Amino acid sequence: MDVLVQLLLNGIMLGSMYAIISVGLTLIFGIVRVVNFAHGEFLMIGMYATYLLATKLGWHPYVSAVPVVVLLFCVGALVQRFIIQPLLNADEHIQIFATVGLSTALVNLALMIFGADLYSVSTPSARQSVSLGGYTVLSGQLVILACALALVAGLHLFMQKTPLGRAIRATAQNRNAALLMGVRVDRIYIISFGLGAACVGLASALVMPLFPVTPTIGSYFVLTAFVVVVLGGMRSMYGAFAGAMIIGIVDSLSGYYIAPDLKEVVYFAIFILILIFKPTGLFGFGRGTE
Amino acid sequence: MRFVTRAALAVALTLSATQAFGQVKIGALYPFSGGLALLGDESFRGLEIAIEERNAAGGLKKQKIEIVKGDAVEPNQAVGEARRLTSVDKVPVIFGTYSSSLSIAATQVAELAGVPYFELGAISDPITERGFKNVYRTNPTARDFAARMVDAVGEAIAPALGVEAKSLKVAIIHEDSLYGQTVAGYQTARAKEKGVTIVETLPYSAKSVDLTPVILRLKTAGADVVLQTSYQNDTVLFFRQMKEQGFKPKAMIGAGGGYSLRDTMLAIGAENMEGALNVDFTQFRTNPKAAPGVDAFVKKYQAKYGTAPRSGHSLANYMGALVFLDAMEKAPDLKAASIRTAVLAVDVPVGGTATGWGAKFAESGQNSRAVPFLMQWQGGDLVTVFPADAAVAKMKVGIGTN
Numbered sequence: 151m152d153v154l155v156q157l158l159l160n161g162i163m164l165g166s167m168y169a170i171i172s173v174g175l176t177l178i179f180g181i182v183r184v185v186n187f188a189h190g191e192f193l194m195i196g197m198y199a200t201y202l203l204a205t206k207l208g209w210h211p212y213v214s215a216v217p218v219v220v221l222l223f224c225v226g227a228l229v230q231r232f233i234i235q236p237l238l239n240a241d242e243h244i245q246i247f248a249t250v251g252l253s254t255a256l257v258n259l260a261l262m263i264f265g266a267d268l269y270s271v272s273t274p275s276a277r278q279s280v281s282l283g284g285y286t287v288l289s290g291q292l293v294i295l296a297c298a299l300a301l302v303a304g305l306h307l308f309m310q311k312t313p314l315g316r317a318i319r320a321t322a323q324n325r326n327a328a329l330l331m332g333v334r335v336d337r338i339y340i341i342s343f344g345l346g347a348a349c350v351g352l353a354s355a356l357v358m359p360l361f362p363v364t365p366t367i368g369s370y371f372v373l374t375a376f377v378v379v380v381l382g383g384m385r386s387m388y389g390a391f392a393g394a395m396i397i398g399i400v401d402s403l404s405g406y407y408i409a410p411d412l413k414e415v416v417y418f419a420i421f422i423l424i425l426i427f428k429p430t431g432l433f434g435f436g437r438g439t440e
Numbered sequence: 441m442r443f444v445t446r447a448a449l450a451v452a453l454t455l456s457a458t459q460a461f462g463q464v465k466i467g468a469l470y471p472f473s474g475g476l477a478l479l480g481d482e483s484f485r486g487l488e489i490a491i492e493e494r495n496a497a498g499g500l501k502k503q504k505i506e507i508v509k510g511d512a513v514e515p516n517q518a519v520g521e522a523r524r525l526t527s528v529d530k531v532p533v534i535f536g537t538y539s540s541s542l543s544i545a546a547t548q549v550a551e552l553a554g555v556p557y558f559e560l561g562a563i564s565d566p567i568t569e570r571g572f573k574n575v576y577r578t579n580p581t582a583r584d585f586a587a588r589m590v591d592a593v594g595e596a597i598a599p600a601l602g603v604e605a606k607s608l609k610v611a612i613i614h615e616d617s618l619y620g621q622t623v624a625g626y627q628t629a630r631a632k633e634k635g636v637t638i639v640e641t642l643p644y645s646a647k648s649v650d651l652t653p654v655i656l657r658l659k660t661a662g663a664d665v666v667l668q669t670s671y672q673n674d675t676v677l678f679f680r681q682m683k684e685q686g687f688k689p690k691a692m693i694g695a696g697g698g699y700s701l702r703d704t705m706l707a708i709g710a711e712n713m714e715g716a717l718n719v720d721f722t723q724f725r726t727n728p729k730a731a732p733g734v735d736a737f738v739k740k741y742q743a744k745y746g747t748a749p750r751s752g753h754s755l756a757n758y759m760g761a762l763v764f765l766d767a768m769e770k771a772p773d774l775k776a777a778s779i780r781t782a783v784l785a786v787d788v789p790v791g792g793t794a795t796g797w798g799a800k801f802a803e804s805g806q807n808s809r810a811v812p813f814l815m816q817w818q819g820g821d822l823v824t825v826f827p828a829d830a831a832v833a834k835m836k837v838g839i840g841t842n
Binding site for chain 2: 153156157160164167261265266267268269270272277279286288360361362364365366369370371374401402403404405406409410411413414
């Protein structure tokens with residue numbers, strides 16, 4: 151029983167981390183309709199930026215979150231403007247190849263600049279064990295959970311209540327109709343891609359105290375992030391959040407009760423079953439919405 | 441067109457032949473770029489120092505040795521570069537390789553070309569188990585690593601704790617790629633042979649972002665000693681989460697890999713890494729009586745590269761290169777058959793080289809006198825603690841200072 155509760159807690163903490171990483175991916179997929187295979191490398195860029203700010207300027211990763219979010223917004227916007235936009239009317243496969251190529255290029259760029267070594271930031275305050283009735287979690291994990299919830303709620307408000315949010319939703323629903331209504335679709339795409347990248351920027355600053363960064367760190371998270379996004383219905387942020395929690399808990403429980411090296415098998419099996427029986431994802435909006 | 445190519449080739453060959461007068465080329469095949477570059481380069485530095493030492497002492501058969509580099513990032517490239525070295529540069533021998541998968545690929549080319557291949561750092565056993573006649577290896581293999589890790593339970597840890605070896609519950613955890621699988625397989629076999637109690641064997645993906653399920657399993661099983669075969673990221677994650685989950689085994693032994701790197705210790709923190717045991721190639725904090733020349737090597741390295749050595753790979757490559765250069769010097773010529781006779785005649789006792797290893801080659805080409813030592817992280821340094829004559833510090837028990 152004790153172990154079960156601890157495993158569930160660990161699963162929720164892991165889930166919130168997957169959630170905060172996946173929200174940006176959902177956003178980009180849902181609005182720009184591009185499968186961004188370089189998402190993991192955006193995380194890597196954010197983590198290196200956080201690392202540099204911590205070692206050169208002595209900034210706490212949580213403080214660095216602000217400039218890193220801005221930096222990643224710019225990176226995302228530039229990628230959309232100069233790589234995706236020229237390919238917007240091309241075949242979907244071409245866009246996928248473009249983001250895969252970008253991902254490989256970024257990994258090798260990081261290898262050139264930083265080498266294959268891992269770098270970490272020493273932040274004891276984010277690694278404090280917090281006791282919850284005899285079970286332990288880390289302060290940094292609680293921060294991630296809180297931020298993931300706040301991020302989803304904040305984005306929801308932004309999408310529902312602001313004119314820009316409405317324009318983004320309109321573009322996501324029907325690009326041509328939005329264009330006819332006077333929405334500057336190209337600009338909306340640039341902003342949306344930037345927003346998605348900015349979300350992963352926030353994630354990278356929050357994850358940095360818990361994981362050391364290497365050029366390939368993105369590949370540790372990105373496959374799971376894709377599962378989360380599809381599980382959540384591809385364009386629903388709440389869906390992604392719930393999907394992340396499910397994956398986190400399944401990961402934790404199957405690692406203990408089945409075998410640590412089989413946990414991916416378990417959640418990919420669940421993933422395939424859901425795709426068979428509910429192809430639009432757990433929280434999908436029916437066929438045609440992807 | 442064909443005529444032009446041939447003519448150009450002839451001119452090139454003549455030119456390179458005149459240039460080669462008074463010097464002998466040797467191939468050096470390592471990953472100089474890509475993800476393995478750091479330790480590939482570190483390995484190469486050991487070879488480079490050995491060659492410079494030789495050249496300063498008159499060279500090989502009174503000829504200056506010139507290194508021809510081959511850069512192998514992955515196995516296909518290793519094959520391509522090995523072909524270039526053997527057929528374009530026509531080197532008489534190749535030294536390499538650091539990575540086992542690169543070595544397996546490159547040695548096949550060298551074997552077919554009849555060019556002796558000297559492996560100085562790759563640990564996968566099959567490299568010298570394929571019946572090849574031109575592949576030789578100075579360093580210990582995965583089987584030696586596994587044996588040392590399992591034997592350390594009875595020979596070093598149980599005496600230090602003052603308990604019977606049989607009473608200790610041992611767990612094997614390993615990353616689930618070929619490296620971890622291989623070492624863990626040998627560990628299981630060795631444990632059976634030696635009557636060591638294994639309570640859990642847990643493979644995990646080196647790309648895991650959460651190892652708490654592994655740790656909770658070990659906690660539930662009440663493991664006293666954990667044998668871990670791991671890379672860098674998973675080592676860091678395991679140590680951090682072990683502390684957070686309050687799991688305190690009596691001893692942890694790593695199989696080199698992530699355990700040997702200074703950056704791993706820095707990421708985990710010296711106080712948390714304190715007491716972690718490690719089996720690996722000889723490191724620099726080793727008793728010079730058991731490893732004569734280790735101090736002189738560190739000095740030469742410092743003088744040439746301006747930093748302390750980054751890992752023991754350079755030392756292992758230095759030792760191996762010297763052994764093979766000695767054998768080549770004694771061979772009447774640099775033909776593969778003469779080199780084979782000379783290498784099989786090598787007889788250096790244990791404790792006769794800078795790594796503390798001896799050298800005596802079996803028919804397979806494998807050195808039978810290479811054993812990895814047991815080391816321990818103490819105060820942020822990796823020091824040799826076992827066997828006693830190579831030790832520079834006394835072994836401690838327990839993990840972490842707090």
